[in-house]
Amino acid sequence: MSAQDQPQDMSSLAGRIINFGKFNVTSQVFHKTSHSFALVNLKPLLPGHILVCPLAVQPHLSDLTKDEVADLFLTVTHVQRTLKRVYRAEAFNVAVQDGEAAGQSVPHVHCHVIPRVTGDPGGGDKVHEWLEGEEGNVGRHQQEQQQQERQAGQWAKDEERKPRSKEEMEKEAQWLREEMGKDEKESVL
Amino acid sequence: MSAQDQPQDMSSLAGRIINFGKFNVTSQVFHKTSHSFALVNLKPLLPGHILVCPLAVQPHLSDLTKDEVADLFLTVTHVQRTLKRVYRAEAFNVAVQDGEAAGQSVPHVHCHVIPRVTGDPGGGDKVHEWLEGEEGNVGRHQQEQQQQERQAGQWAKDEERKPRSKEEMEKEAQWLREEMGKDEKESVL
Numbered sequence: 512m513s514a515q516d517q518p519q520d521m522s523s524l525a526g527r528i529i530n531f532g533k534f535n536v537t538s539q540v541f542h543k544t545s546h547s548f549a550l551v552n553l554k555p556l557l558p559g560h561i562l563v564c565p566l567a568v569q570p571h572l573s574d575l576t577k578d579e580v581a582d583l584f585l586t587v588t589h590v591q592r593t594l595k596r597v598y599r600a601e602a603f604n605v606a607v608q609d610g611e612a613a614g615q616s617v618p619h620v621h622c623h624v625i626p627r628v629t630g631d632p633g634g635g636d637k638v639h640e641w642l643e644g645e646e647g648n649v650g651r652h653q654q655e656q657q658q659q660e661r662q663a664g665q666w667a668k669d670e671e672r673k674p675r676s677k678e679e680m681e682k683e684a685q686w687l688r689e690e691m692g693k694d695e696k697e698s699v700l
Numbered sequence: 701m702s703a704q705d706q707p708q709d710m711s712s713l714a715g716r717i718i719n720f721g722k723f724n725v726t727s728q729v730f731h732k733t734s735h736s737f738a739l740v741n742l743k744p745l746l747p748g749h750i751l752v753c754p755l756a757v758q759p760h761l762s763d764l765t766k767d768e769v770a771d772l773f774l775t776v777t778h779v780q781r782t783l784k785r786v787y788r789a790e791a792f793n794v795a796v797q798d799g800e801a802a803g804q805s806v807p808h809v810h811c812h813v814i815p816r817v818t819g820d821p822g823g824g825d826k827v828h829e830w831l832e833g834e835e836g837n838v839g840r841h842q843q844e845q846q847q848q849e850r851q852a853g854q855w856a857k858d859e860e861r862k863p864r865s866k867e868e869m870e871k872e873a874q875w876l877r878e879e880m881g882k883d884e885k886e887s888v889l
Contacts, residue, residue: 572777572794573784580777581770588761588769591798595762602799605761609780610791612816613827627801638802639795639828 531564532617534653539680541687542590546582549590549624551683553652553674556641557633559598559626561687562649563587570618572609587622593691600626604638614642616650623647720753721806723842728869730876731779735771738779738813740872742841742863745830746822748787748815750876751838752776759807761798776811782880789815793827803831805839812836 529537529548539550541561549563563586565579572580587605594600604625608615615621625638633641641647655674718726718737728739730750738752752775754768761769776794783789793814797804814827822830830836844863 572773572792573780575777577774580773584761584769584773585766588764591762602797602801602804603761604802605796605798607794608791609794610816612818612820613791613793613814615791625802627799629801631801639831642828 529566530568530619531562531621531653532568532619532650534617536653538677539684541684542586542691544582544586544589546579547586549586551680551687552649553655553680554646554649556638556646557625557627557631559594559600561590561594561624563590563622563624565620568619570610570615570620572607572620575620583620583622587624590624590691593687593694594624594626596694597687597690598626599628601629602627604633604642606639606642608642614647616648617653621649718755719757719808720751720810720842721757721808721839723806725842727866728873730873731775731880733771733775733778735768736775738775740869740876741838742844742869743835743838745827745835746814746816746820748783748789750779750783750813751810752779752813753808753810757808759799759804759809761796761809764809772809772811776813779813779880782876782883783813783815785883786876786879787815788817790818791816793822793831795828795831797831803836805837806842810838 527537527543528535529540529543529550531550536550539553540548541551542549543566546567547563547565549561552560552562555561563583565575565583567575567579569575575583591600591603594603604623604627606623606625607620609620611618623642625633627633627638652674716726716732717724718729718732718739720739725739728742729737730740731738732755735756736752736754738750741749741751744750752772754764754772756764756768758764764772780789780792783792793812793816795812795814796809798809800807812831814822816822816827841863
């Protein structure tokens with residue numbers, strides 16, 4: 512078992528290995544439901560840019576059951592509540608590139624959830640320009656991260672940014688898990 | 701009652717007036733469920749570009765009930781089936797600009813559903829560039845159409861395209877209603 516297969520604090524995920532396409536993203540996951548999970552991004556386009564996916568590795572929305580579709584987008588709104596609070600978001604871009612011809616880079620349904628504030632650098636058409644371009648190529652980023660882990664520090668060069676380290680993502684995932692927990696607690700009280 | 705308030709063939713919609721924000725879009729609606737409706741666009745970015753909205757006039761996804769969120773996206777996948785067939789779509793962009801800071805132009809949740817085929821003019825970042833720019837400003841387009849109806853033929857000039865006529869949209873809505881009906885019938889058989 513490689514280090515990548517051993518989640519550090521996955522008590523809330525019951526030790527389950529979670530895949531995003533062919534990638535093991537368990538340590539990036541900060542929320543899980545019966546049918547869906549939410550993960551932090553290797554290269555967020557803006558602070559708090561996360562992905563929500565069905566646990567079922569399926570390429571298209573139309574491949575999902577009704578329960579899976581409903582749960583996916585209820586998870587989006589659920590996660591929005593915490594993102595809104597911790598990133599002081601005024602709005603969100605919520606987008607699925609549903610198939611390769613729509614710019615999908617990993618053949619596993621993923622819904623981008625991007626917190627927005629007035630005057631942020633994503634204004635105009637920037638967020639979606641990034642989403643369609645190399646900046647939003649989550650498949651390539653995951654690939655780079657996997658290579659990085661294999662090559663111990665030999666980073667694949669990226670024109671713009673290097674992918675975040677595993678530790679950095681785990682830290683953010685852990686933080687968001689805790690923040691989600693606070694909101695859960697508040698709902699119950 | 702103005703001409704705009706009198707839908708021509710709304711038998712399937714039980715005569716109900718359907719609003720998109722402040723606009724009466726009843727004649728543009730081609731599908732309706734208990735919580736949602738789908739309408740054809742005044743200025744589709746690509747052929748078959750439609751919108752799916754909750755019947756409740758609410759600005760944010762987080763303003764909707766769980767049933768409304770689930771129904772909204774189940775309606776998206778339901779409508780996709782027919783769009784895929786009649787527009788030979790290989791993929792879809794599915795996008796919600798959830799709030800003004802994310803580019804929302806009408807303060808009523810609306811999910812863009814844009815059929816895509818390999819090599820279409822929406823490739824690269826075009827679809828999203830349009831979506832964020834004036835081309836995707838559905839609020840402005842509806843406003844123009846309303847003015848057009850008031851001014852009987854005095855079109856507001858648009859740099860790129862003029863909004864489609866009410867008749868043209870009604871024809872497309874009618875066609876999509878029929879095509880949706882064929883798929884329903886097939887599911888039952």
